[in-house]
Amino acid sequence: MSGPRGYVYLSADGCPTLRVPVASADMASALLTAYRDKYGIGASDMNDGSGNVIAEDGTLVARVSYNGRVWTPEGTLLQEPPHCPNDK
Helix, strand or coil: CCCCCEEEEECECCCCCEEEEECCHHHHHHHHHHHHHHHCCCHHHECCCCCEEEECCCCEEEEECCCCCEECCCCCEEECCCCCCCCC
16 A cells, blocks of 8 residues: 555543554554553553544444454454564
């Protein structure tokens, strides 16, 4: 992809609600993980729809779960979260 083709929706209790442009599932996963870690939120703090990846036309194309895994809208695992270079 040459640029953002949609956005990931990020929302949790007591945190800002964001719609961040993304061009890949890896990017959406990394953004949700960074949001989670920055605000120190738990899975139960996330609001409905947080982690949804929405295409330019408004279609739900994927979901990123609290642990960074990416799923189809139907619940099939697409990919595990990207690993940091420092992961062991």
